[in-house]
Amino acid sequence: MTTHIDEHASKHASSATPTLHPTSNLHVRSMAALPSPRQLLDELPLGDTRAELVESSRMDIRTIVSGADDRLLVVTGPCSVHDPAAALDYASKLAPLAAQFEQELCVVMRVYFEKPRTTVGWKGLINDPDMDETYDVPRGLRLAREVLLGVLDAGLPVGCEFLEPTSPQFIADAVSWGAIGARTTESQVHRQLASGLSMPIGFKNATDGDIQVAIDGCRAANAAQVFFGSDFDGRAALVSTTGNPDTHIILRGGRGGPNYQATNLETATGLLSKAQLPTRLMVDASHANSGKDHVRQAGVAGEIADMIAGGTDEISGVMLESFIVGGRQEPGPGPLVYGQSVTDACMDFETTEGVLERLANAVQKRRQQ
Ligand SMILES: O=C[C@H](O)[C@H](O)COP(=O)(O)O
Ligand SMILES: C=C(OP(=O)(O)O)C(=O)O
Numbered sequence: 001m002t003t004h005i006d007e008h009a010s011k012h013a014s015s016a017t018p019t020l021h022p023t024s025n026l027h028v029r030s031m032a033a034l035p036s037p038r039q040l041l042d043e044l045p046l047g048d049t050r051a052e053l054v055e056s057s058r059m060d061i062r063t064i065v066s067g068a069d070d071r072l073l074v075v076t077g078p079c080s081v082h083d084p085a086a087a088l089d090y091a092s093k094l095a096p097l098a099a100q101f102e103q104e105l106c107v108v109m110r111v112y113f114e115k116p117r118t119t120v121g122w123k124g125l126i127n128d129p130d131m132d133e134t135y136d137v138p139r140g141l142r143l144a145r146e147v148l149l150g151v152l153d154a155g156l157p158v159g160c161e162f163l164e165p166t167s168p169q170f171i172a173d174a175v176s177w178g179a180i181g182a183r184t185t186e187s188q189v190h191r192q193l194a195s196g197l198s199m200p201i202g203f204k205n206a207t208d209g210d211i212q213v214a215i216d217g218c219r220a221a222n223a224a225q226v227f228f229g230s231d232f233d234g235r236a237a238l239v240s241t242t243g244n245p246d247t248h249i250i251l252r253g254g255r256g257g258p259n260y261q262a263t264n265l266e267t268a269t270g271l272l273s274k275a276q277l278p279t280r281l282m283v284d285a286s287h288a289n290s291g292k293d294h295v296r297q298a299g300v301a302g303e304i305a306d307m308i309a310g311g312t313d314e315i316s317g318v319m320l321e322s323f324i325v326g327g328r329q330e331p332g333p334g335p336l337v338y339g340q341s342v343t344d345a346c347m348d349f350e351t352t353e354g355v356l357e358r359l360a361n362a363v364q365k366r367r368q369q
Contacts, residue, residue: 001209001240002094003209004323006319011059011158013314014322016054016223019031019335021093021167021186023245026355030300032242032309032367034137034138034141034234035138035141035191035234036171036233036234037169037230037232037233037234038158038232038233038234040141040145040169040170040268041173041232042144043106044142044146044149045088046099046149046152046173046174047149050149050153050174050342051173052144053152053155053157053172054152054157054174054175054176054351055183057106057108057157057176057177057279058157058173058177058199059178060097060106060176061106061108061176061199061200061246062200062246062318063316064316065200065246065303065316066246066278066280067277067278067280067355069106070261070363070366070367071103071104071105071106071363072104072105072106072308072315072316072317072318072359072360072362072363073105073106073108073177073282073316073317074105074106074107074111074316074317074318074320074356074359075092075108075110075148075159075177075179075282075317075318075319075320076094076107076108076109076319076320076321076322076352077090077109077110077111077112077320077321077322077323077354078090078110078111078112078158078321078322078323078341078346079111079112079115079286079321079328079341079343079344079346080113080115080122080124080125080321080343081111081112081113081124081125081144081147081340082122082125082131082331082336082341082342083338083339084085084125084146084147084150085150086149086272086323086324086338086339087111087150087336088147088151088154089324089339090109090322090323090324090339090349090358091109091150091151091154091156092154093324093349094107094154094156095154095155095156095295095357096107096127096354097353098110098155098156099141099155099366101356101359101360102209102356103135103357103360104230104359104363104364105359105360105363106358107155107156108156108158108176109157109158109159110159110175110319110320110321110322111147111148111151111158111159111160112124112160112161112171113125113126113140113144113147113160113171113350114126114127114160114161114162114164114167115127115161115163115278115343116161116181116182116183116184118183118207121331121343122331122342122343123180124140124142124163125143125144125147126140126141126144126164126167126361128140128141128310130145131257131331131332131333131342132332132333135250136367141167141170141171144158144170144171145170145174147160147230148171148174148175148340149174152174157175157176157177158175158176158177159175159176159177159178159179160172160175160178160179161180161181162175162177162178162179162180162190162194162197162201163181163190165189165190165193165229166230168197168228169231169232171276172198172199173198174349175199176199177199177200177201177202178194178197178200178202178235179201179203179204179250180193180194180198180201180202180203180204180217181204182204182205182206182207182252182254182287185203185204185205185213185214185217185237186206186213186216188220189227190217191217191220191221191225192220192225192227192239192241193229194217194220194221194244194247195220195221195222195223195224195225195241195242195243195244196229196241196242196244197244199250200244200246200247200248201221201244201245201246201278202247202248202249202250202282202317203217203218203221203248203249203250204249204250204252204284205249205250205251205252205253205254205259205324206254206302207254207255207288208256209224209252209253209256209257209259210254211249211251211259211267211268211271212271214249215249215271215272216275217247217249217279218247218248218249218253218275218277219245219272219275219277221243221244222243222247223242223246224240224241224242224243224247225239225240226238226239226240226241227239234296247264247298248278248280248281248282248316248317248342249268249272250265250273250281250282250283250284250317250319251265251268251281251282251283251284251289251293252287252288252289253284253287253288253289253290253365254321255288255327257288257359258288258289258290259288259289260283260284260285260289260303260304261303262312264330265281265312265314265315267309268281268314269337279314279343280314280316281314281315281316281317281319282315282316282317282318282319283304283315283317283319284318284319285298285300285301285304285318285319285320285321285361286300286319286321286344286346287321287322292345293345294321294328294345294346294347294348294363295326297345297347298347298355301318301320301355301358301359302316302355302358304359305355305359305361305362306362308363308365308366309362309365309366310365310366311366311369312368313366314367318359320323320347320352321344321346321347321357322346322347322348322351322352322355323339323341323346323348323349324338324339324340324349324350325339325340325347326340326346326347326348326351327345327346327348328341328342328343328344328345328346329341329342330342331343
């Protein structure tokens, strides 16, 4: 099959290709130019009003993560965005709830465009927006940016996982909170990246359940770093960062089972204290904490709410995987159920409403302790 990348590569083939000995690129089929971050930002600018929301929500998240604000950060939304219209529809349903619970919760919409895979699989809207292995990344980048601007226009701040080391230049100006996932939390490349990102960043524990790697990730991201990257014109660049002071860990369970219960929190806060980091963390109600079962996820979120209501103030954030329709379906170009995840199973919207209400009530009770 001729992919978009092949067509793009032949259009942009350079006449000045260096002489390559047969030691190079033995497994590379083609390379194609991408638009530069500057081109995309010029085409789809953030604008002053959206920038104000990004700045104020980053500040809210910072103060929640540090403990100066006693609200709960709630990152909720689909496991992945595959249909921009459905993502914006979700945003329009979530925005009134975010406003309703704003005294107790700081609601950030999970808008994930890059999916880390255990082995292989669909890698998200940016990588393959048509879900047909044509990999139209320029279109994926445009769509992703349009979705980000649309979610901000609905009045919601955005949370993303950052995966490709050079993709943040295209989207990060519109993002208020970021995650480094379980599969990359030990990666130096991702820790360096986090050290230069402008928003608070959560490091997940590893897929085997190891929490120390997430703590090490925070410490590496807190430090100044110098590393290979790219500039706004897409040129290879040496990037030098100041370090990101706003990091935290995310407990997502692991191969040994869930890690959101009181004893797990005690272990995690013990390790954080030992590392001289604030004993504040986010708990992910999905992934290995729910066995990727969306029905179980609502129960886990309820248990987390009970811990918060009981006065557990180490929990500063909760992550939920939620969409319009519950469950999941296989990704692909064929007819799909509208508003249902094509990666991990998500709670439906009605269930999410109940969970948000329960979390808000829990924060009120925690305040009375
Ligand atoms: O959150 C999504 C998935 O859990 C993650 O991307 C891994 O998915 P996979 O194990 O299906 O590849
Ligand atoms: C991939 C994700 O989670 P984890 O890194 O915890 O598997 C995710 O949150 O989409």
